[in-house]
Amino acid sequence: MSEVVISARSVSKIFGSGADKVTALDAVSVDIFQNEFFTMLGPSGCGKTTLLRLIGGFEEASSGKILLEGNELNDLPPYKRPINTVFQSYALFPHLTVRQNITFGLEMQGIDRAKANHRADEMLELVRLAQYGDRVPSQLSGGQQQRIALARALAPAPKVLLLDEPLSALDLKLRKEMQVELKRLQTETGITFVFVTHDQEEALAMSDRIAVMQFGKIQQIGAPREIYDEPTDRFVADFIGDSNFLPGNLVAAANGKHALTLANQHVIELPSVRSGQKTGDVTISIRPERLGLVAENLADQTHLMGSVKSVIYFGTDTTYEIDLGNDQTVKVRTQNGTGAMDDFGRGERVGVHVPADAIRVLVD
Numbered sequence: 001m002s003e004v005v006i007s008a009r010s011v012s013k014i015f016g017s018g019a020d021k022v023t024a025l026d027a028v029s030v031d032i033f034q035n036e037f038f039t040m041l042g043p044s045g046c047g048k049t050t051l052l053r054l055i056g057g058f059e060e061a062s063s064g065k066i067l068l069e070g071n072e073l074n075d076l077p078p079y080k081r082p083i084n085t086v087f088q089s090y091a092l093f094p095h096l097t098v099r100q101n102i103t104f105g106l107e108m109q110g111i112d113r114a115k116a117n118h119r120a121d122e123m124l125e126l127v128r129l130a131q132y133g134d135r136v137p138s139q140l141s142g143g144q145q146q147r148i149a150l151a152r153a154l155a156p157a158p159k160v161l162l163l164d165e166p167l168s169a170l171d172l173k174l175r176k177e178m179q180v181e182l183k184r185l186q187t188e189t190g191i192t193f194v195f196v197t198h199d200q201e202e203a204l205a206m207s208d209r210i211a212v213m214q215f216g217k218i219q220q221i222g223a224p225r226e227i228y229d230e231p232t233d234r235f236v237a238d239f240i241g242d243s244n245f246l247p248g249n250l251v252a253a254a255n256g257k258h259a260l261t262l263a264n265q266h267v268i269e270l271p272s273v274r275s276g277q278k279t280g281d282v283t284i285s286i287r288p289e290r291l292g293l294v295a296e297n298l299a300d301q302t303h304l305m306g307s308v309k310s311v312i313y314f315g316t317d318t319t320y321e322i323d324l325g326n327d328q329t330v331k332v333r334t335q336n337g338t339g340a341m342d343d344f345g346r347g348e349r350v351g352v353h354v355p356a357d358a359i360r361v362l363v364d
């Protein structure tokens, strides 16, 4: 197990008072490990930037502690923390050259000019802009400026790099390129990256672990696959990826298994559920790509019967909306080009295949 670098211990942050009081963070506890790409993900206002700013020392916690390698950080000003930040607005000095932008902070720390220049060149090499050292920022593209901001933040070899939506100003193509680049920089430097985004795809693509936040609390923490495959509640299942939510009725069977009734018509045996899972009326979540479709004449009692309400073709896949009756619909996503699936037209009766292992019974 890696060592813990940053710990938040029951950290709360309250802004304002009286009617203007906002609880931006509500008793958040989390450990972030050495050499980890850790992402805080959530909708606007969930408190992710506030947590980042507390770690950086730009805000003070209302209660609770932030620790760096076990030592309390609360009173240490930002510039004394071995932590650097990359902001969305690259905040480069416009009148300094790229190299000077990188050496500036190093020289402020008392590193002599020759060493600082050497380090700057190493960093420019790392971000693959070795030939750009003598330019000024306005002579660079947005993506290149972002790389310089990264080079500058990495130059003093901080223990932790905080990144607040650093890619949101870039267009989609560049953003995708920079996602790969950021991941590479994190792996090559071994520095802990704490990354803030509201973009779930970005979080899934880059992170070792993701903390999904809502209303100032962490709802779930896990590796991308875990968050996507095993969401514990409806918020997480809905925020990350696409989900079908269906009402069901769960009954414990004598053999330790559970029987789930869906859409009043179909009983599925679930080999395992979360320990302590309540029975009776429950909500289940299923990813659209885990469902399958068959023509009505091939369906049997293991299928949920319905009719095709809409068909949307996306090139690589097709999304069908299936009306199951009783005001219940499910989305089914099928991959194109595999030859495995027929085309189904609007109004057609179909059977929906629901694999037992694709069903997640949600906590609430």
Ligand code: ATP
Pocket (backbone or CB within 6 Å): 015, 016, 022, 023, 024, 042, 043, 044, 045, 046, 047, 048, 049, 050, 051, 198
């Ligand atoms: P976004 O993605 O929009 O940046 P966020 O998840 O980063 O959102 P925060 O910026 O951490 O959210 O804000 C959390 C809550 O705290 C919000 O309701 C916000 O309005 C409030 N807040 C943040 N900073 C301040 C402040 N300086 N004064 C008052 N309220 C604040």
